Amino acid sequence: MSCLFCQIADKTIPARLAYEDEQVLAFHDINPQAPVHVLVIPRKHITSLLDITADDDALVGSLVRRARELAGELGLGERGFRLVFNAGSDAGYSVFHIHLHLVGGRPLGWPPG
Ligand code: 5GP
Ligand code: ZN
Numbered sequence: 398m399s400c401l402f403c404q405i406a407d408k409t410i411p412a413r414l415a416y417e418d419e420q421v422l423a424f425h426d427i428n429p430q431a432p433v434h435v436l437v438i439p440r441k442h443i444t445s446l447l448d449i450t451a452d453d454d455a456l457v458g459s460l461v462r463r464a465r466e467l468a469g470e471l472g473l474g475e476r477g478f479r480l481v482f483n484a485g486s487d488a489g490y491s492v493f494h495i496h497l498h499l500v501g502g503r504p505l506g507w508p509p510g
Contacts, residue, residue, distance in 0.1 A: 402494035432502030473501040
């Protein structure tokens with residue numbers, strides 16, 4: 398198996414876990430861009446946002462809801478946070494297993510770079 402995030406999901410490669418259940422995993426980004434930078438992923442390998450289908454609606458919703466829960470647990474509920482899915486080269490998408498970035502703990506600029 399060559400997918401980095403599948404390997405994190407099956408514990409072949411270590412990561413600092415923030416949450417896991419049968420369908421979803423969350424772990425701290427290895428190169429954090431803010432005091433809180435967590436990646437929320439499905440255990441199911443989906444290469445990109447371009448590949449999601451209606452069958453994935455509930456799964457993608459569970460990523461968003463889990464990120465929201467983690468934001469609260471990590472103290473960001475009141476002060477705010479950002480959820481980001483990157484896709485494609487213009488967005489700098491670099492690990493080809495969908496992941497929702499949860500970023501916060503500092504003021505975040507807008508528009509993004
Ligand atoms: P992308 O640019 O594809 O949306 O984000 C990929 C993210 O994965 C980056 O923020 C990067 O720092 C993170 N990342 C890449 N390799 C690893 C790794 O081995 N472990 C962890 N925890 N994060 C990683
Ligand atoms: Zn994968």
